Amino acid sequence: MLTVDYDIFELRPGMRVLDLGAGFGRHAFETARRGATVVAADLALDEMRATKNTFAAMFLAGELPDDIATTTVQADGLRLPFADASFERIIASEVLEHVPDDLGVMAELFRVLAPGGRMAATVPSALPEQICWWLNDAYHAPKSEGGHVRIYGEPELRTKLASVGFVPGRSHRAHALHSPYWWLKCAVGLQNTDNPLVKAYLKFLTWDITDAPTLTRTADRVLNPILGKSLVIYADRTPAR
Numbered sequence: 001m002l003t004v005d006y007d008i009f010e011l012r013p014g015m016r017v018l019d020l021g022a023g024f025g026r027h028a029f030e031t032a033r034r035g036a037t038v039v040a041a042d043l044a045l046d047e048m049r050a051t052k053n054t055f056a057a058m059f060l061a062g063e064l065p066d067d068i069a070t071t072t073v074q075a076d077g078l079r080l081p082f083a084d085a086s087f088e089r090i091i092a093s094e095v096l097e098h099v100p101d102d103l104g105v106m107a108e109l110f111r112v113l114a115p116g117g118r119m120a121a122t123v124p125s126a127l128p129e130q131i132c133w134w135l136n137d138a139y140h141a142p143k144s145e146g147g148h149v150r151i152y153g154e155p156e157l158r159t160k161l162a163s164v165g166f167v168p169g170r171s172h173r174a175h176a177l178h179s180p181y182w183w184l185k186c187a188v189g190l191q192n193t194d195n196p197l198v199k200a201y202l203k204f205l206t207w208d209i210t211d212a213p214t215l216t217r218t219a220d221r222v223l224n225p226i227l228g229k230s231l232v233i234y235a236d237r238t239p240a241r
Contacts, residue, residue: 001209002030003093003174003230004120011036011089013065018087018112020077020105021095025051032064036089039082041075048072077105082112090119094230096157097123097148107164116239119166123152125231128179135186157233166235173228177220181205182229 004027011017013035019028022040024047032038032055040051052072058064075081077092078101090113096102113119124132129151132139140148158168181201188195208216 001026001175003027003122003232004091005172005232006030006034008170008172008234009089009091009120010118015088016086017089017091018080018082018109019091019093020075020080020109021092021098022051022072023047025054027091027093028070029054029058031089031091032058032068032070035065035068037069039071039073039087041073041077041080043074043076045074048074077108080108080112084111085114085117086112088114088117090117091122092119093122094124096121097129097150097152098146100149102150103160103164106161106166110165110237113237115237117237119235119237120232121157121161121235122174122230122232123157124148125173125228126151126153128182128227128229131179132182132186135183136190138190139182139186152231154231154233157231161233161235165237167238168233168235171231171233173224173231175220175229176223176227177208177216178205178229179227 011031011034015036017031017036017038019031019038019040022028022042023044025040028038028040028051040048042048055070055072064070073081077095077099090109092109096105099105109119129148133151137143154171161168184195184198184201188198192198
């Protein structure tokens with residue numbers, strides 16, 4: 001399930017890409033499939049180990065080009081272990097809403113992005129996220145350890161990105177059909193995985209992801225502007241003069 005639109009991202013083979021908050025690697029894997037050199041970084045060591053193993057399996061299965069490099073790193077977004085201008089593209093998917101010092105992370109991402117580079121930053125959209133917060137206090141901080149600490153409106157995210165030097169550009173929303181799933185989970189209890197409605201909706205989402213039927217894909221596109229679970233903003237670092 002990809003949140004970033006790779007056409008807008010303008011990824012090209014051979015580019016150096018940082019996927020910050022890569023988790024179990026969904027964007028890192030797709031980026032590597034497209035021929036880019038990928039560094040997947042996350043604070044969660046167990047997730048980085050799993051992502052490393054998946055990369056190895058993909059190489060063995062011939063799913064990745066032989067001439068690319070993939071790296072997994074346990075890293076803190078406030079102190080990235082990379083030199084200035086190390087990457088031509090950056091993905092920061094569902095990261096900033098977890099970080100108290102989001103401006104600090106944005107500044108670090110700007111530092112390691114090369115002039116002329118582009119970042120795709122994704123965060124939960126305001127309306128679906130606000131409904132989750134209303135339904136269940138355990139969904140977000142402080143009750144949820146490591147949970148979401150803020151709700152972004154698009155103007156706020158654009159303003160913050162611009163304040164550290166980025167030039168925000170195109171935006172869109174994604175995964176409208178996933179919003180009701182999280183509302184259900186918040187309503188019945190986040191740990192209540194046996195609820196029949198939650199199980200049925202999860203089965204529906206799994207079918208939608210694996211089969212991608214035209215009907216649900218069309219519904220998702222139509223509903224995304226209002227109910228899209230994620231907001232994506234593409235922001236550039238202008239070339240040095």
